[in-house]
Structures are given as C-alpha cells and as structure tokens.
Amino acid sequence: MDPLFHAAPFTGYVYPNETVIPWSVLIVVYPYLTGLVAGSFTVSSLYHVFGMTQFRPVAKFSMLLALCLMVCVPMPLLLHLGHPERAFNAMITPHLTSAFAIFGYAASFYTILLLLENWLVFRPQVVQIATEGKGPLRWICRIVSLGSDDLSEKALHYDHKWITALAIIGIPAALGLHGYVGFVFGSLKSREWWSSDLMPPVFLLSAVISGTALVIVLYVITSLARRVPIEDDCVRGLVYTLWAFLMFALLLEGVEFASLMYRSREGIDTIKEYVAGRLFFPFFVLQLGIGSLVPLVTLTFLIVRRVRGRALIAAATGCGALVLMAVIMMRWNVVIGGQEIAKTGKGLLHYEPEWNGREGLLAAGGVLCAPMILLFLATRIFSPWAEETRAAWLRVRVASRGALAQAGGALLLGALGAAAMVYSPPAPAQTAPSAGSVAHAPSDLSGKEVVAGTCSKCHASGLNGAPRIGDTAAWSARARQGLEGLTQHALQGIRKMPPHGSNFMLSDIEIQRAITYMVNQSGGHWTEPISKSTLPAQRTGEQVVQAQCHKCHEAGVGGAPRIGDRAAWSPRLAHGLDALVRSAINGHGGMPARGGMVDLTDDELRHAIIFMYSKKNTDTP
Amino acid sequence: MSTEKKPDQPAAPSRRIFLRDISRGAACAGAVAGAMAAAPAMMARAQTPAGGAALPQRPDNPDGGAFPSAGYDWNQHRWAFAVDATRCIGCLRCVEACKRENNVALDAHHFRTWVERYAYVDGEEKPRVDSMPDPVNIAAAGSETRYRFANRYKDAKVDKAFFVPKLCNHCTHPACVQVCPTGATYKTRDGFVLIDHSYCIGCQYCVQACPYGARFFNHAKGVTDKCTWCYHRVTKGLMPACVEVCPVGARMFGDLNDKESVVSRFIRDNRVQVLKPETGNAPNVYYIGLDKEVS
Numbered sequence: 001m002d003p004l005f006h007a008a009p010f011t012g013y014v015y016p017n018e019t020v021i022p023w024s025v026l027i028v029v030y031p032y033l034t035g036l037v038a039g040s041f042t043v044s045s046l047y048h049v050f051g052m053t054q055f056r057p058v059a060k061f062s063m064l065l066a067l068c069l070m071v072c073v074p075m076p077l078l079l080h081l082g083h084p085e086r087a088f089n090a091m092i093t094p095h096l097t098s099a100f101a102i103f104g105y106a107a108s109f110y111t112i113l114l115l116l117e118n119w120l121v122f123r124p125q126v127v128q129i130a131t132e133g134k135g136p137l138r139w140i141c142r143i144v145s146l147g148s149d150d151l152s153e154k155a156l157h158y159d160h161k162w163i164t165a166l167a168i169i170g171i172p173a174a175l176g177l178h179g180y181v182g183f184v185f186g187s188l189k190s191r192e193w194w195s196s197d198l199m200p201p202v203f204l205l206s207a208v209i210s211g212t213a214l215v216i217v218l219y220v221i222t223s224l225a226r227r228v229p230i231e232d233d234c235v236r237g238l239v240y241t242l243w244a245f246l247m248f249a250l251l252l253e254g255v256e257f258a259s260l261m262y263r264s265r266e267g268i269d270t271i272k273e274y275v276a277g278r279l280f281f282p283f284f285v286l287q288l289g290i291g292s293l294v295p296l297v298t299l300t301f302l303i304v305r306r307v308r309g310r311a312l313i314a315a316a317t318g319c320g321a322l323v324l325m326a327v328i329m330m331r332w333n334v335v336i337g338g339q340e341i342a343k344t345g346k347g348l349l350h351y352e353p354e355w356n357g358r359e360g361l362l363a364a365g366g367v368l369c370a371p372m373i374l375l376f377l378a379t380r381i382f383s384p385w386a387e388e389t390r391a392a393w394l395r396v397r398v399a400s401r402g403a404l405a406q407a408g409g410a411l412l413l414g415a416l417g418a419a420a421m422v423y424s425p426p427a428p429a430q431t432a433p434s435a436g437s438v439a440h441a442p443s444d445l446s447g448k449e450v451v452a453g454t455c456s457k458c459h460a461s462g463l464n465g466a467p468r469i470g471d472t473a474a475w476s477a478r479a480r481q482g483l484e485g486l487t488q489h490a491l492q493g494i495r496k497m498p499p500h501g502s503n504f505m506l507s508d509i510e511i512q513r514a515i516t517y518m519v520n521q522s523g524g525h526w527t528e529p530i531s532k533s534t535l536p537a538q539r540t541g542e543q544v545v546q547a548q549c550h551k552c553h554e555a556g557v558g559g560a561p562r563i564g565d566r567a568a569w570s571p572r573l574a575h576g577l578d579a580l581v582r583s584a585i586n587g588h589g590g591m592p593a594r595g596g597m598v599d600l601t602d603d604e605l606r607h608a609i610i611f612m613y614s615k616k617n618t619d620t621p
Numbered sequence: 622m623s624t625e626k627k628p629d630q631p632a633a634p635s636r637r638i639f640l641r642d643i644s645r646g647a648a649c650a651g652a653v654a655g656a657m658a659a660a661p662a663m664m665a666r667a668q669t670p671a672g673g674a675a676l677p678q679r680p681d682n683p684d685g686g687a688f689p690s691a692g693y694d695w696n697q698h699r700w701a702f703a704v705d706a707t708r709c710i711g712c713l714r715c716v717e718a719c720k721r722e723n724n725v726a727l728d729a730h731h732f733r734t735w736v737e738r739y740a741y742v743d744g745e746e747k748p749r750v751d752s753m754p755d756p757v758n759i760a761a762a763g764s765e766t767r768y769r770f771a772n773r774y775k776d777a778k779v780d781k782a783f784f785v786p787k788l789c790n791h792c793t794h795p796a797c798v799q800v801c802p803t804g805a806t807y808k809t810r811d812g813f814v815l816i817d818h819s820y821c822i823g824c825q826y827c828v829q830a831c832p833y834g835a836r837f838f839n840h841a842k843g844v845t846d847k848c849t850w851c852y853h854r855v856t857k858g859l860m861p862a863c864v865e866v867c868p869v870g871a872r873m874f875g876d877l878n879d880k881e882s883v884v885s886r887f888i889r890d891n892r893v894q895v896l897k898p899e900t901g902n903a904p905n906v907y908y909i910g911l912d913k914e915v916s
Contacts (some may be wrong), residue, residue, distance in 0.1 A: 004840035008728045013750035015834025016788075019730045020826040022838060082843030089822055090802040100802035100826055189794065189900055190832040266916070343834050344916055346750060407656075531832020 006354060012270065021339050021351045024359035028078040028331045029367050031181045032210070033073045033205065036371075039113070039211010040176040041066040043241065048167040053491060053508055054237040058122055061222075062215045066113040066174075067376040075367045079358055093120030098196050099184045106180060111175050117166045119144070120159045124504060127151055129381075137381065139525025153502040160499050182565035186332060192267055192345070193338040198256040205249035211329035212242045215308040218375075220313055226385070232308050233318050242316075243299040246323065250292050253330070272340055274348050283333050291326020311373045354411035371385060429449060447517030447528050450510050454503045459518060464496040467522075475522035483526065486515045520536040526597045541611030548597040553612055558590030564615040573613065581606045687781075695811040695858040699877040702788070702850060703887040704741035704862075706910035708871035709784035711736055713768045715863035715872060718755065720852065722862035727766040729754040731837045733848035734788035734863050739914060740769055748914050785873060785915050788863070789835040789848035790896065790904030797827035797836060806845070810822065812905060813852050818844045832900045850874065 007019045039061040046052045070305035077362075078084040087104075094101035119126075127149045130141040135518055148155075179200040186199025196202075214236045223230045260271070276281065298319050302312060340349045354360040378384075451459070451469070462468035467475055478486060490511050493499035500506055506514075509529060516526045545553070545563065552560040561568035584605055587593035594600045719734045720727060732753060739748045751758060753768050761771030774782070791814045797813060798806050805821040808814055821844035828836045828845055839846040851861035856876070859865070864872045876884030883905070887893070893907040896916065 003840070005687050005730065007728075009753070010754075014733045014754075016730060016735045016752050017828075017834045017837040019754045020838060022828040077824075080824070082838065082845075083821065086803075086820070089805070089820060093804055095804035097799045098802040098826070099800065100824060103802070107733045184826075188796075188800070188830055192828055306652075343832055344750075344784075346916070375740075556800070583747040 006333075006352065008349045008351055010342070010347050010349045011412070012342070013344050014342035014347040014349055015344055018339075018342055018344075021336075021349065023335055023339060024080065025332075025353045025361060025364045026080045026359050026367065028328070028335045029364045030073065030076040030080075030279075031178075031335070032328050033069055033076070033329045033367070033371070034178050034181050035203065035207030035210045035331075036214050037066050037073065037211070038178040038204070039111075039209065040169055040215055041174040041211070042070065042208050043212055043215045043238070045167045045171050046237070046241065048163055048523075049171065051488075053232075053487075054233040054235060056508055057234045057385070058215050058219050058238070059232050061219065062211075063118055064382070065215065065218065065375055065376055066211075067111075067118050067373075068378060070107075070111050070114050071372040071374065072367065072371040075370060076362050077103075078361055079367070091496070099180065099187060102180065106173075110170075110177050113166060113170050114366045117163060117170060119146075120163050120166070122384075123148070123159060124151055124156070125126065126383050153498040154503065156502050157493065159536045160493075175204055175207075179204045185317050185338065190343055190371045191259070191338045191341065192265060193341050194334070196256055196260065198252055198259075199334075202256055203232055205252060206327050206330050208245045209242060209323050211322035212238055212245065213323035213327070216242065216316050216542055217324065220320075221384075222379075224589065228385070230313050232312060235313055235494075239299055239302055239312070239316050239319075242319065242323065243296065243303060246292065246296050246299070250288070252298060253292075257379060270345055270348060270462070271341055274337075278340070278348065278350070279333065279337055282329050283337070287326050287329040287333055289327055291322050295322045379545070381390075382591050388455060409545075418594045445510050445513070447510075447513030447515075450514035450558040451517050454501050454506065455514050455518065458497070466497065467518075469518050469521050472523035475519055475524060479519050479524050479526075483512055483515060483529070486519075487512050490515060519528060528598065538601070539604050541604070541607030541609075543599070544600065544608040545611050548595050548600075549608055549612060552590070560590065561612075563612045566613065569613045577606065577609065580609055584609065625797040627855070636671070650710055678715045684884055690856045692828075695809060695856075697878065700791075700812045700850065700855060700882045700905075701875065701877050701888075702791070702906040703873040703875070703884045703893070704786050704906060704908045705871050705873070705887075706783060706785050706908055706915075708788055708869045708910075709872075710869055711738055711770050711784040712868065713753075714866045714868065715786060716768045717846070718866040722854075723849070726753065726839070726841070729759050729765040729768075729848075730837075733835075734786065734915040736770075736798075737785045737787060737915075738776070739785065739912060740774050740777075740782040741780040742774065742916075743780055748781075749774075750914075771780065783910065783912065783913075784909065787833070787835070787861075788906060789850070790833055790902065791840075791848075791850060793903035793905060795902060796830040796900065797831065800830040802825045802826065813850055814847075815852060816845060816847065818842060818846075821845055830900065832897050833904075 005020045008021050010019060011336050036146075043055060044059050044062040045064065047055040048063075074087075078087060081087060090098075090101050091104040091108075094104070096102075123145070126145045127139060127142045130145045133141060178572060182200035182203030185194040185203075186192050186196050213287070216235065219234070219238070220230060259269070295318075298315055302315055303305070307315065312618040336351050341350055344348060353364075355362055357363070437562075445453070456469070458464050458466040459469050462471070467478060481489075487508065490497070491508065493501060500511070501514075513528045516528045518523075519526050522600060550560060550563065556565075581602060584591065585594055585602065594605065595608075627887045713736055716732065716736060719725065719732075723732055725733055734751050737749050737750055739751045741748045751773075753759075753772070756773075757771045757773050757897045758769065759765055761773075762769045791812060793808075795814045797807060797808075798808055801807075801819055802824060803822055805818075806814065806816045806827055816910055818839075823838070823843045823845065825838055825845060828838060831847075834846050836847045837847055838844075851859070851863075854861060860870075861874050864874045873887055875884030875887075877885055877888075879885060887909075888907055893909055894911050895904040895907060896911075897904070
C-alpha cells in the first residue's frame with residue numbers, strides 16, 4: 001500500500017505542516033486543461049464569430065476539441081479531493097467568498113454552452129446518421145438529435161445564427177473561466193510568489209497560446225494521418241494568432257516577474273535563491289527560453305519572410321509543440337513553485353512527484369490523455385474536418401484505419417506534454433501523401449459540379465431573386481465585387497441566399513469555383529481557383545508548358561519565342577533569368593501576365609521558362 | 622547525545638522522562654474528558670453558525686444535552702490565546718499532549734501546535750531556525766512519534782536563543798474561511814475557527830490560504846485539520862491540552878469577555894504582538910517576547 005503522504009525535503013526553515021505539499025501535479029494539470037479549452041475555443045471563434053475564413057479547416061475541430069477537454073477538466077480536481085463524493089457540496093452550499101465555489105457553476109455553464117454549440121455544429125451529421133445509419137449508433141444519434149431532423153435551408157440558417165450567438169457568449173465565458181483560475185492563485189496573500197494582480201491576465205494569455213498551439217499540432221498530425229493536404233492559409237492564420245498572444249503573454253510574465261523582484265518584500269532573498277537555483281532550468285530555460293523566446297523568434301521569421309509550404313508547416317508545428325511545453329512548465333512553475341517557497345520566507349521545499357498513486361505522475365498523464373482519447377472517439381463518429389462530406393470521411397476512415405491508429409498513438413504522446421521532447425518534426429512523414437492523392441481529395445468538386453449539385457436550385461431559374469446563370473447583366477454587376485466579395489456573401493448568406501447555399505459540406509474553395517463557373521457562364525473570364533492545398537505539390541516546368549505555354553510558344557503565336565528555339569530565347573535571357581521571370585509575371589506585348597494562368601507560382605513559371613529554353617526542338621532537328 | 626545536558630534546556634534527563642510521563646497522564650485525562658462528550662473526531666462537528674443561539678439537541682451525545690456541552694452558551698464568550706515566549710523552555714510537552722488529545726498523526730509533518738527554536742550564533746547575521754521536522758531533531762527524538770529539540774548548539778557560541786510556540790491563530794478575519802468553497806470551515810461566535818469534518822471536501826485551498834502554516838491535511842480522514850483550541854474541552858470548562866501541560870505557564874487561555882481572565886490581564890499588562898498582522902487576518906493569539914526574525 002502506498003504511504004499516506006510524502007514529506008518533502010527542505011532547506012532553511014519551513015513550517016512543519018508545509019513539509020507535506022498540499023497541491024500535487026494534478027493541480028498543475030487542471031489549469032493546463034482549462035487553458036487549452038479557452039485557447040481552442042478562441043481559435044474556433046475566430047471563424048464562427050469574426051468570420052476569418054482561413055480558420056475554416058480547424059473551426060469545427062477546435063470546437064469539438066474544446067468540448068473533449070472541458071469534460072475532462074473536473075477529473076484532476078476530483079482525483080485531488082480528499083472526498084470527491086462531496087464535490088457537489090460546493091454547489092449545494094456555495095461559500096460565496098471562495099474563488100473555488102464559483103467553479104462548479106462557471107464550469108457547468110460553460111460545459112452546457114459547449115455542448116449546445118457542438119450540437120448545432122454537428123447537427124447535420126447527427127441527423128444524417130439518425131436517418132441513414134444503422135446499429136446502435138443510429139439510435140444514439142436519434143436520441144442526440146433530440147427529435148429534430150429538420151435540415152431545411154431555413155433550419156440550417158437558424159442554426160447558423162445560434163452558432164454565432166453562442167460563440168459570442170462563449171468567448172467571455174471561456175476567457176473568464178480561465179482568468180478566474182489565475183485569480184485562484186493571485187488572490188492568496190499567503191504566498192508572495194502567487195500574490196499578484198497580473199496573475200489572471202498571465203493565465204489568460206498563456207491559455208490562448210496553449211490552445212492555439214494544440215490546434216496547430218493536432219491539425220498537422222491529423223491531416224498527415226488522414227493523408228489530406230494541410231492548408232497554408234490556415235496554418236498562417238494560426239501562426240499569426242500564436243505570435244500575437246505569445247508576445248503579450250511573454251511581456252506580461254516579464255512585467256510580473258520584474259515587479260515581484262523590484263518590490264523586494266520580505267522573503268525576497270529566499271525567492272532569489274530559488275529562482276537562481278532550483279527554478280532556473282524550468283523557468284528561464286524551459287518556459288521562457290526554449291518554450292517562449294525560441295518560438296517567438298521562429299514565428300517572427302515565418303511571418304516576416306512569408307514562409308510557406310512544408311517549411312511553414314514544420315516550423316509552426318515545432319513552435320506549437322514548444323509552446324505546449326512552455327505553458328505546462330508555466331503552470332508547474334506557478335503551482336509547484338509557489339509551494340516550494342515556504343510561507344516562512346526562510347526556507348525552500350523540494351516537491352518530488354510520485355509515479356503511482358492517486359496524485360502521481362501516471363494519474364496526471366492519464367488525465368492529460370483522457371481528452372485526446374475522447375477526441376479520437378468523437379472523430380470516429382463525427383467528421384470535424386471542413387473539407388469533407390461525411391460520406392467521404394467514412395471512406396477515408398475505412399481506408400486509413402491503420403494510419404488513424406498511429407495518429408491516436410501520436411496524439412497520446414503529444415498529450416503527455418512530453419510532446420516537445422519526443423516529438424519528431426512532421427517533414428519526413430509528409431512525403432507520404434503523393435501528389436496524385438492530393439489532387440483528387442474525395443470531395444474536391446469542380447465549379448460545374450457544385451453548381452449542378454447545389455447552386456442551380458436557385459441560380460438556374462432565378463428563384464428567390466438569385467442572378468440566373470447566363471444573365472450577363474446581372475452577373476457582370478456582381479462580378480465587379482471580385483471573387484473575394486462574392487465568396488464572402490455566399491459564405492455568410494445574402495438577401496434570400498442562405499449561408500453556404502445551405503450546403504455546409506462545401507469548402508470555401510468549392511464555393512469559389514462555383515461562383516467562378518457561374519460568372520464564366522454569364523460572360524465572365526475568370527479562372528477557377530485551384531485548391532490552395534495542392535500548392536505544395538508543385539507542377540514541373542513540363543507540366544506547366546503542356547497546360548498553358550504551349551498554346552502560343554509551340555507555334556510562335558504573336559511573336560512568342562518557340563519552345564526549344566535557343567536563338568530566339570537567348571537575347572531574352574540577356575538580362576538574366578530573374579529578369580525574364582519578372583517580365584513573364586507582369587506580362588508584356590502579346591504575353592499576358594503569368595501567361596494567363598493565374599495560379600502559376602513564380603517558381604513554376606521559372607521552371608517553365610527553363611524547360612522551354614532548354615528543350616531540344618524535335619520538330620526542327 | 623540525547624542524554625547530555627543542554628544549555629538551552631535546563632531539564633535533566635530524568636526530569637525530562639518525568640515530564641514526558643506527566644504529559645501522557647495529561648493526555649489520558651484529556652482522553653477521558655473527551656470520551657465523556659463524544660469521540661474526538663466528532664468534536665469538530667460543532668453546529669454551524671447558522672444554527673443560532675438555540676443549540677440543537679443531538680441524540681448521539683452522551684451528555685444528553687446540547688452540543689458541544691450542556692449549559693454552554695457561545696454567545697457569552699470570546700476566547701483568546703496568549704503566549705509568553707520568554708517563558709518557553711522548548712520541552713515540547715504541549716506538542717505531545719496535543720497530538721494525543723486530538724488524535725493527530727504521530728509523525729514530524731502534521732501538527733496542530735509546534736514550537737520553533739531561534740538561535741543567533743556568533744558571527745551570523747540571520748538566526749538559525751528549526752522545529753520538529755528537522756532531521757537532526759527527529760534523530761535526537763529517536764523516532765517521528767516523539768518530539769524534542771536536539772542539543773545541536775552545545776559547541777557553538779550562541780548570542781541569543783529562544784523558543785516560540787505556534788498554533789492556529791483563530792483569526793478574526795480568517796483567510797482559510799474566506800477561501801473554503803463549501804463553508805465547511807467557519808468562525809464560531811465564541812471566537813474559534815473550526816472545521817466540519819463531515820462536510821469538508823478536502824480541496825486544501827484553506828491549507829494554501831493560511832499564512833501561518835497552521836493547517837494540514839488529515840490523510841486518514843481525507844479532510845483538512847488544524848488546532849481547535851480544544852473546543853471540546855473549553856466548552857466543558859477545561860483548558861486546552863497544551864495550556865494544561867505547559868510546565869512554565871508560557872501558554873495561557875481565557876475569555877476576553879471576562880476582564881479578569883488570564884488573557885485579558887495578559888493583554889492589559891503587556892505590550893502584545895500578533896504574528897503577520899499585515900495579512901489583515903487579525904489573529905487572536907497574543908505574544909510577548911517575539912523577535913524581529915519571527916514570522
């Protein structure tokens with residue numbers, strides 16, 4: 001049997017009762033989990049409330065993540081309590097002067113809010129399973145759908161309104177819940193290390209960075225496991241978010257520490273001894289150095305140099321893992337650090353976490369894994385991925401069961417907080433999905449297909465005042481708003497048009513393609529956007545030439561230098577390849593900008609030129 | 622080394638053993654007194670302040686009367702504790718008596734009351750402070766179930782040395798009560814801070830909030846625990862166990878409503894101090910003979 005308690009070794013003078021550290025590693029995990037909830041909910045709200053469409057791929061996912069984390073938040077507290085069966089005493093007879101008494105209500109309120117929000121977001125899927133599925137899952141979904149199987153445009157529009165409204169309420173609720181956790185520590189006057197007015201904001205900001213970091217890491221891991229492309233714009237958006245909040249978090253932490261040192265109240269000598277000694281590695285090296293400054297510098301580099309593609313994803317994931325480590329170290333340094341500095345101001349204690357037992361490291365690890373396991377199970381039933389229909393998701397699921405199992409393992413490792421240490425950068429694994437599979441993601445519909453399946457219901461006939469396909473006047477007036485403007489309207493709904501045209505399975509890109517298709521059918525000359533996710537799969541010079549350049553350069557239309565005609569190409573290369581690429585980007589004479597292929601990257605253009613210059617002209621030997 | 626004569630502890634070994642036995646006797650007496658009312662575990666289950674002046678009848682009370690004891694009216698008293706630190710000899714009979722009276726775990730890490738030793742050694746700026754959990758003191762006692770101060774300064778040139786008994790301050794504005802999420806710990810009308818062990822959830826927030834380190838976790842019961850000033854004894858007209866056994870009268874207990882009680886006179890006759898007044902807790906253990914380094 002485990003001993004009832006562990007006495008902590010100490011130096012200097014500590015009160016005798018202090019030798020048993022009251023709050024264990026579980027109380028480190030507790031604020032870590034609530035922080036992750038607040039952070040992931042914030043990311044989700046960036047899409048649901050602020051309409052930042054680049055977060056669409058992770059919007060539903062982070063909502064589900066927040067719920068899975070939230071239901072696990074009481075676990076560390078219940079494990080810690082001497083009488084968990086009495087936990088409800090705090091809600092039955094709340095002692096209103098206690099910061100803890102509010103927790104039960106705040107957490108319950110927020111859990112209900114998250115449940116509602118997730119119910120609304122996943123309602124179409126629940127209804128689908130309830131009507132088309134089979135087995136016990138169908139019955140569960142029937143109950144979960146609460147008898148509502150209405151998926152009409154009107155109903156979905158109504159859902160959408162509620163999703164936004166709940167997300168708006170959820171932001172202060174999520175941040176308030178975590179700011180209050182900071183208050184639990186900051187309001188105690190018995191410990192100089194905790195007693196700070198800055199504690200709530202420090203907790204709040206570190207919550208947002210930890211949640212954002214977790215979303216980055218999980219987004220990358222799950223995308224790799226599902227063999228789907230990772231959207232650059234989404235990762236970039238997360239990188240911006242992480243950078244901004246990380247900077248504030250670091251500044252506030254610095255100000256708090258500086259003011260503690262500057263005030264230099266009684267017992268400061270002991271605190272200085274502690275900070276320079278036992279706390280140095282976890283605080284300065286792990287939390288502030290490797291965990292905060294390194295990611296901050298890396299993220300700044302990513303932003304300033306506009307890094308894209310694989311490098312961006314690898315670096316962002318690394319930063320995410322480091323930040324996750326930094327935040328759990330921050331919780332440790334606050335919770336355990338505060339208790340290691342004795343209340344006497346004359347001594348230091350040495351908390352040694354045990355492995356086994358109710359408050360041991362294994363229990364804490366289990367609590368950290370629990371939400372990840374929940375999340376894994378939840379994604380087996382619902383698809384939180386933006387770009388897939390449920391049917392497609394089921395196909396992928398069956399196909400990549402093994403990969404998902406691996407992902408599950410990876411998630412658990414990540415959850416252990418040891419992510420930073422054991423995490424291997426995803427770059428090598430990323431080579432796995434071939435370019436072919438990327439281009440043909442299950443539901444990568446063309447504009448024509450989307451229009452036929454969804455838009456034509458109104459736009460073919462002009463129902464409800466929709467501009468009819470082929471009505472040049474109506475469409476050219478709209479085309480002036482540009483693709484971005486029209487896409488915004490289609491995503492959010494306009495006049496009688498429901499958001500997303502009522503088809504929430506459509507990705508932004510698919511909607512853009514549909515708009516482009518309709519504009520082109522009505523006298524426009526737009527180019528259908530290719531999926532941003534295929535960008536990393538670069539086309540070769542030869543592919544580009546065959547797709548576009550050859551139209552003019554094969555025969556020399558309009559004075560274009562012919563492919564392989566070195567004599568014609570050489571003078572154009574007199575100012576160097578870079579100058580030629582620039583001129584091809586801008587267009588000149590008969591040559592349209594980017595050769596009229598708007599989605600051509602600079603690099604692809606360069607390779608196309610090299611290909612055309614160096615190819616042996618087989619026609620004229 | 623335990624048998625050597627100590628400069629800061631004039632008691633001879635034989636006398637020490639005698640005192641120890643006496644303390645056992647005192648503990649037994651206390652236990653008998655306790656048994657008259659109920660098991661000590663039930664002592665803390667005093668009625669809540671919401672109960673008002675009319676004390677509830679408890680059928681399980683052997684007294685057959687009101688709990689905690691018949692004829693005791695908590696509106697009539699305002700108890701306080703006084704310590705004359707200049708008198709304390711560090712014999713630790715108070716600690717042993719308290720452990721036995723209140724069934725506190727017999728180890729060096731859980732105390733309802735303890736004694737601190739401050740020693741200014743020649744040439745050192747800060748005093749050396751030690752207490753029960755110090756490994757040297759545990760070694761001197763022979764086991765963690767006995768308590769004594771080791772004669773560790775016998776070869777040092779000590780400029781000044783003294784003992785400071787510590788216990789719960791039963792503050793007027795207790796930080797522990799403020800943070801308790803359930804109201805299981807509360808302030809009584811007669812000036813005690815008590816814990817309802819049947820209602821405490823064991824979150825230990827109060828342990829964190831107490832600036833004096835007076836609270837600890839009772840691992841066997843899964844609840845927090847601390848000094849009650851022996852509420853079960855006081856309400857029957859007895860003194861707290863530690864006051865009872867103190868051989869030098871360093872510990873005093875009395876009613877502030879009684880102008881002639883020992884504590885009222887102590888506060889009136891001396892310029893008293895309390896510990897950590899800056900916390901705003903307004904402690905109710907009054908000291909004389911403290912030093913700037915005592916915290």
